[in-house]
Amino acid sequence: MTSATSLFSPVEADLSLLTDNLKQLVGARHPILYAAAEHLFGAGGKRVRPAIVLLMSRATMPDQGITPKHRRLAEITEMIHTASLVHDDVIDESELRRGVPTVHSNFGNRIAVLAGDFLFAQSSWYLANLDNLTVVKLLSEVIRDFAEGEIQQGLNRFDTSLSIEAYLEKSYYKTASLMANSSEAAGILSGISPELAKNLYGYGRHFGLAFQIVDDILDFTSSSEALGKPVGSDLKSGNLTAPVLYALEEKPYLEGLIEREFAEEDDLEQALALIADSRGIERSRELATYHAQAAVRQLADLPPSDSLQAMIELAEYQLSRLY
Amino acid sequence: MTSATSLFSPVEADLSLLTDNLKQLVGARHPILYAAAEHLFGAGGKRVRPAIVLLMSRATMPDQGITPKHRRLAEITEMIHTASLVHDDVIDESELRRGVPTVHSNFGNRIAVLAGDFLFAQSSWYLANLDNLTVVKLLSEVIRDFAEGEIQQGLNRFDTSLSIEAYLEKSYYKTASLMANSSEAAGILSGISPELAKNLYGYGRHFGLAFQIVDDILDFTSSSEALGKPVGSDLKSGNLTAPVLYALEEKPYLEGLIEREFAEEDDLEQALALIADSRGIERSRELATYHAQAAVRQLADLPPSDSLQAMIELAEYQLSRLY
Numbered sequence: 001m002t003s004a005t006s007l008f009s010p011v012e013a014d015l016s017l018l019t020d021n022l023k024q025l026v027g028a029r030h031p032i033l034y035a036a037a038e039h040l041f042g043a044g045g046k047r048v049r050p051a052i053v054l055l056m057s058r059a060t061m062p063d064q065g066i067t068p069k070h071r072r073l074a075e076i077t078e079m080i081h082t083a084s085l086v087h088d089d090v091i092d093e094s095e096l097r098r099g100v101p102t103v104h105s106n107f108g109n110r111i112a113v114l115a116g117d118f119l120f121a122q123s124s125w126y127l128a129n130l131d132n133l134t135v136v137k138l139l140s141e142v143i144r145d146f147a148e149g150e151i152q153q154g155l156n157r158f159d160t161s162l163s164i165e166a167y168l169e170k171s172y173y174k175t176a177s178l179m180a181n182s183s184e185a186a187g188i189l190s191g192i193s194p195e196l197a198k199n200l201y202g203y204g205r206h207f208g209l210a211f212q213i214v215d216d217i218l219d220f221t222s223s224s225e226a227l228g229k230p231v232g233s234d235l236k237s238g239n240l241t242a243p244v245l246y247a248l249e250e251k252p253y254l255e256g257l258i259e260r261e262f263a264e265e266d267d268l269e270q271a272l273a274l275i276a277d278s279r280g281i282e283r284s285r286e287l288a289t290y291h292a293q294a295a296v297r298q299l300a301d302l303p304p305s306d307s308l309q310a311m312i313e314l315a316e317y318q319l320s321r322l323y
Numbered sequence: 324m325t326s327a328t329s330l331f332s333p334v335e336a337d338l339s340l341l342t343d344n345l346k347q348l349v350g351a352r353h354p355i356l357y358a359a360a361e362h363l364f365g366a367g368g369k370r371v372r373p374a375i376v377l378l379m380s381r382a383t384m385p386d387q388g389i390t391p392k393h394r395r396l397a398e399i400t401e402m403i404h405t406a407s408l409v410h411d412d413v414i415d416e417s418e419l420r421r422g423v424p425t426v427h428s429n430f431g432n433r434i435a436v437l438a439g440d441f442l443f444a445q446s447s448w449y450l451a452n453l454d455n456l457t458v459v460k461l462l463s464e465v466i467r468d469f470a471e472g473e474i475q476q477g478l479n480r481f482d483t484s485l486s487i488e489a490y491l492e493k494s495y496y497k498t499a500s501l502m503a504n505s506s507e508a509a510g511i512l513s514g515i516s517p518e519l520a521k522n523l524y525g526y527g528r529h530f531g532l533a534f535q536i537v538d539d540i541l542d543f544t545s546s547s548e549a550l551g552k553p554v555g556s557d558l559k560s561g562n563l564t565a566p567v568l569y570a571l572e573e574k575p576y577l578e579g580l581i582e583r584e585f586a587e588e589d590d591l592e593q594a595l596a597l598i599a600d601s602r603g604i605e606r607s608r609e610l611a612t613y614h615a616q617a618a619v620r621q622l623a624d625l626p627p628s629d630s631l632q633a634m635i636e637l638a639e640y641q642l643s644r645l646y
Contacts, residue, residue: 114414
C-alpha cells in the first residue's frame with residue numbers, strides 16, 4: 001500500500017516551503033501566537049488541501065511552472081482550513097485532534113479564538129491581494145460554507161430523520177467546498193477556460209465527499225490508537241454520518257438509542273454493534289467509491305503530467321485507507 | 324445638548340432598514356442564532372459605524388441618492404464590527420457590554436464563537452459580491468487590523484512603558500480602521516476621485532481616534548450606571564489608555580501599582596485617585612479635540628448637504644460627551 005505523502009512527491013518541495021511560510025507568518029511577529037503556530041503547522045498535519053491546490057496548479061501549468069499567486073492560494077487554503085479547525089474545537093469543546101491536544105485545550109479559549117480570527121483575517125487580506133475578483137468570490141464562498149456547515153451540524157445533532165442528501169450537503173459545506181473552490185481557483189489563476197475550471201471544481205467536490213465519507217467510516221472501523229480518539233466519537237456526540245444513516249434503515253431499534261442520546265448504560269455499545277451488524281459500512285464504502293471515481297472522471301481533459309497522475313492516485317488512495 | 328441619534332436624521336430611514344435587514348439575515352435562517360441576532364441587532368446599538376457609511380454615501384451622492392451597494396457596505400461594516408465585539412467578549416471574558424450581558428455570557432462560548440464566525444463569513448461573502456476589488460481590499464484591511472489590535476492589546480497589558488503613539492496605533496486598529504476604510508469605500512462606490520476618497524478615509528481615521536479617546540476618558544469620569552460597567556474597568560484589566568499614560572508622566576508611584584497588577588487592597592482606588600489628581604484627563608481631552616477638529620477639516624472639499632453637516636456635528640458631538 002502506498003501512502004498519501006508519497007503521492008505528494010510532485011509538490012513535496014512546494015509543501016515544505018509552504019509549511020515554513022505559514023509558521024513564519026503566524027508565529028514570527030506575535031510571540032503570543034508562536035506556540036500555537038508551531039502546534040498548528042508543525043509536524044503531523046496531512047496538508048492534503050494545499051497539496052491538491054499545488055497539484056492542480058502544476059497540472060494546469062505543465063510547461064510554465066507555478067506562480068507566486070498559486071503558492072499564495074495554497075497558503076490561504078491551509079490557513080482557512082486551520083482557522084476553522086481551531087474554532088471548531090472551541091465550539092465542539094474537543095480536547096484531542098488526531099491524538100494531539102487541541103489549541104483550546106493547550107492554550108485556552110482566549111488564544112484559540114484569537115489564533116483562528118488572526119488566520120481568517122490574514123487569509124482574507126492575502127486573498128484580496130491576489131487581485132482576482134473571481135478567486136476572491138470562490139474562497140469567500142468557502143468561508144461562508146464552513147459557518148453554514150458548523151451551524152447545520154449543531155442543528156442536526158441526534159436527528160435520526162437526517163437524509164443522506166442532507167449529510168452530503170453538510171459534508172460539502174464542512175470539507176468538500178474548500179477542496180472544490182480552491183481547485184477551481186487554482187485553474188483560474190492558471191488562465192484555463194471557465195469550463196475546464198468547473199471540472200477542477202468537480203474533482204475537488206467529489207474528492208472531498210469521498211474523503212469525508214472515508215473518515216466517517218474509519219470512525220467506526222479503525223482502532224482508537226489509529227484515530228487518536230475513541231471509536232464512535234462522532235456518533236456519541238450526535239454527529240450522524242453515512243454508516244449510521246444507512247444502518248437506521250435496517251435497524252429500527254437504533255433510532256431509540258440515538259434519540260435518548262445514549263443516556264443509559266451500554267446504549268453506545270449496543271448502537272455500535274447494531275451498525276456493525278448492518279450493511280451501513282458496506283453501503284458507505286460504495287458511496288465513497290462512487291465519489292472517488294466521479295472525481296477522477298473530472299480530470300479527463302487535463303494534459304498528462306506527474307501532478308495529474310498524483311491526483312488520480314490520491315482519489316484511489318482514499319478508498320485504500322479502508323482496507 | 325444634542326444627541327448622537329438626532330444627528331443621524333439624514334439617514335434615519337436608512338438605519339432602520341439596515342437594522343431590519345441585519346436581524347433578518349442572521350436570525351431568519353438559523354433558529355440557533357435567532358436569539359443572538361435579536362440580542363446583537365436589537366435595541367441599544369448606537370449604530371455609529373453604519374451611520375457614518377450612510378452619511379458618507381449620501382454626502383458623495385448629493386443628487387443621485389445612494390445605491391444598494393452603499394447600503395450593503397453599511398451592513399457589512401456593522402456585521403464586521405459586531406463579529407469583532409462578540410469574539411472580543413469571549414477573548415476578554417467580559418460578562419457585560421453597556422450594562423447588557425454579552426452573547427458569550429448569555430448563550431455560552433459555543434454560540435458566541437459560531438455567531439462571530441457566521442458574521443465574519445457572511446460579511447466576506449457580501450464583500451466579494453460588491454464586485455469591487457478596491458473595496459474588498461479596504462475592508463479586508465479592517466478585518467486584519469482588528470486581529471492585530473486584539474493581539475497588541477493582549478501583549479501590552481499592564482505595560483507602563485507603552486507610548487501614546489503605540490496607544491493611538493492600537494486604537495486605530497481596534498476602532499478607527501473600520502471607520503476610515505469604510506468611509507473611503509463609500510466614496511469609491513460613489514465614483515469620487517481617489518484623492519477625495521483619501522480625505523474620507525482621513526475623516527474616519529481622525530473621527531475614530533477622537534471617539535476612542537473620548538470613550539477611554541469616560542471610563543474614568545463617568546458613573547458606573549452610565550457606563551454599564553464599573554469605573555476604571557480598562558485600567559483594572561491592564562488596558563492602559565490615554566489618561567493613564569499621561570498621568571504616568573507626572574505620578575511615578577502609579578507605575579508600581581500598575582506593574583503589580585493592583586495586587587494589594589486599595590491599589591486600584593489609589594491609582595484612580597492619582598489619575599484624577601493629574602493632568603491626564605485634561606491632556607486626553609486636548610488629544611481628542613485635536614482629532615475631532617482634524618476629522619472636520621478632511622471634509623472641506625465635499626459639497627454642502629444635510630449629511631455633510633451631520634458628519635461635522637457628529638465630530639463636535641464626541642467632545643460634548645465629555646461635559
